[in-house]
Amino acid sequence: MRRWLTQMGIYGFLVLVTIVTLYPLLWVVGLAIGDGQRRGGLNPFASAPSLDGFQTLFRQSGFGQALFNSLAISLAAACLGVLLAATLGYALSRFQFFGKDAGLKSIIVSQMFPGVVSSIPIYWLLHHLDLLDSRTGLVLVYATTSVPFCAYAAKGWFDTLPSDLLDAARMDGAGPWRTFWTVALPLAAPALAVTFLFAFMGAWSEFILAQTFLFEESNYTVPMVLQRFTDPHSADWRAFAAGSLIVSAPVLALFYTLQKHLVGGLSAGAVK
Template identity: 35%
Template sequence: MTSTALPTVTPAPDVPPVVAPAPERRRRPSSGLRSDRPGVRLASWAALIVCGGFALLPVYWLLATSLTPRDQVFSYPPKLFPTEITFDAYTSLTSNPQLFTYLQNSVIVSVITALLSVIVSAYMGYSFSKFRYRGRRQLMYFVLASQMFPQALLLVTLYSVFSAYGLLNTYTALVLSFTTFTLPLCVWMLKGFFDTIPDELIEAARVDGASRLRTIHSIVLPLAAPGLVAAGLFAFVRGWNDFIFALTLAGPDKQTLPPGLVNTYVGEAATAWPELMAASLVVSLPVAIAFMLLQRFLVSGMTAGAVKG
């Protein structure tokens, strides 16, 4: 028998499949408004100017009235731009020593309120954020629910309590009342900031032998500095701008600037409007400067914990 050799079949090289290019899709014209259109840009600038003018018009009216002579304040028709400018209202502020007493009271009460609010809310916010214990959630909601009551509704109760303990007409009454109303928001603000600090960082400090207080003071609080500044600024403004509690709980010697200005320039027969407007403008400057200098801390502190990444 003769053996026939089978032909050797050489495998064909792998050829990648030919993929037909997908047909190009026609881009549909966008039906929405685009920001690069002149009309949209013009409308945005117009809305910004209108909103800015609405917000800054009271400030301008303060300035214009403070520079207007007293006999022309109620001229008719009212003038948007004063025809005659005088600085007598500002010079009269320096000749009234009682205003410096009101200013000193405002600084003392506002600074102590800010410090006390930051200290208490920092520990409370850290407890709500990093500790797990029974009743924690209910206590958090209880702190938040305290903001639902009108603050003026508690004035009679606080007046009775402070009168029973002999705290009326003192700095203590103002500081305690202001701190009571600023704590809920400060606590929730700092809790949201503490939530952004990873637990692994606290565990690493605990492994290294740091105590709880050392961890809070050396690691957590420095990282939460923007939130602390935001909470302190909010508490400072609350103590600086309050009127009804400072008027009721403090006597003439301990009153702050808002009720002090009203008692000085507002009378039963007449009101010194240029002097009142000048004093109001000068009083608003410290808060405005503080907001401009600390606005980045305020924004980061208010938005902390809003997005978890």
């Protein structure tokens, strides 16, 4: 009986926590399909739901283009970031070289410097590489932003790979690249999934750098379009919420595809 009570208590508690967790999100949903009136009280849903918010959103010129841009930029940045991070993390984990320790430390330490004024030198750099106002430039910037964390996570993961496996590949005649591609990388899939997710999310929701570096409307990203609905004086929160739902969809899809790896991928690097 006592055991049963405990069990019920745990379920009750978990359900409560889940409700508290979901509640703010329900407001976003409620706002998006609401009637556009501000609502008080505890019930986030309007009595007469409407899809006007989505209509406004899709009428906003360039939303489709921005959606495409954001997807392209974020995917490219995530792929590039993961690739750079994986190779770098592999080198830091498996290679012997002078400055390895210092390199790893500076990667961690670089995370501690707030990027308040970083956009200024990056702007200069992109300008001189002729990558201002280009999706490529933004891909490069986003990819780099994610590399330190991702390389750190990837290194932790590669550390846990049994060295016998990599030796075996070497014995089987595989060179360093072949070993990396065919053995280390597939085995690091969970960690790569997590780093991919991080890199993607970072790029997907970034506004400030996009606003600074992109000029042409045809290059705009989704956060830039969504930001328009929060302009002072003329905010349209319903359209913003509708946009939020659309923006969240790919990330959620990614999360659920990768969630199997998520649990192991984050920590395994540190456990063993």
